[in-house]
């Protein structure tokens with residue numbers, strides 16, 4: 479056991495929460511779990527907005543500095559379309575955005591909340607105004623999916639998270655596809671730990687894999703169940719660049735858990751849930767955008783080199 483403080487790697491933005499339902503141009507219950515990317519020299523969040531029926535849709539918020547003065551679309555940007563896509567009956571949630579240079583498009587994997595449970599759907603966009611849906615790419619129950627930004631050994635690759643055991647167990651899986659629609663060669667990538675671990679029983683991917691010279695950085699959550707509910711915390715792993723099925727390192731400690739009031743109170747207490755991260759190579763800075771307590775959006779930053787050093791160090795004992 480070493481005594482490095484893994485929870486000091488990320489620094490919370492002083493103006494957190496950066497977005498709340500009160501900022502919204504139309505009535506909303508909560509705004510959280512946004513996908514994130516850079517677009518037209520701005521930071522863009524595709525925010526999950528929950529309405530007063532309990533159903534979610536997605537809306538764009540843009541900012542020049544990624545932390546303040548957000549310009550929010552006056553109306554919902556992407557609404558569920560249950561008529562053409564029945565799996566969207568109870569809303570669309572938790573988008574993960576990947577810029578795919580080869581296609582010249584952003585590929586968005588999101589949760590479609592079907593009447594048979596959540597599953598993963600795929601849409602593309604070039605402008606965050608119009609979207610092309612490719613439909614459901616998994617069956618329920620499955621969520622927490624994201625696409626790698628380029629083909630690996632000639633095929634598209636995604637991470638996803640099927641659930642079994644009446645929702646009590648979930649591992650992180652990998653799958654491959656020739657065309658983004660038909661997915662196969664499924665296998666477990668990271669297993670939930672067991673017993674007393676912070677990431678026992680149920681884990682899921684958070685942000686799309688981030689390419690670094692040392693491997694794909696994976697940001698994932700672990701759910702710890704206890705007498706008064708669950709705690710969603712964030713951990714890290716590193717995958718081989720050429721074969722993402724190979725795990726190079728997996729951190730033992732969590733790097734971020736609910737600590738401050740906006741993470742500890744809200745519709746779902748004690749839930750830190752990022753869906754987007756932006757890595758700025760020039761400054762070595764990783765910006766992590768996360769939903770806090772399923773209620774608002776917050777930002778935390780870390781140095782990529784510190785995260786990679788931590789992963790090596792944390793695996794040793």
Ligand code: BMA
Nearest residue numbers: 511572710746749751769772
């Ligand atoms: C997960 C997802 C997230 C949510 C989190 C905490 O299973 O459904 O959308 O933020 O639970 O409620």
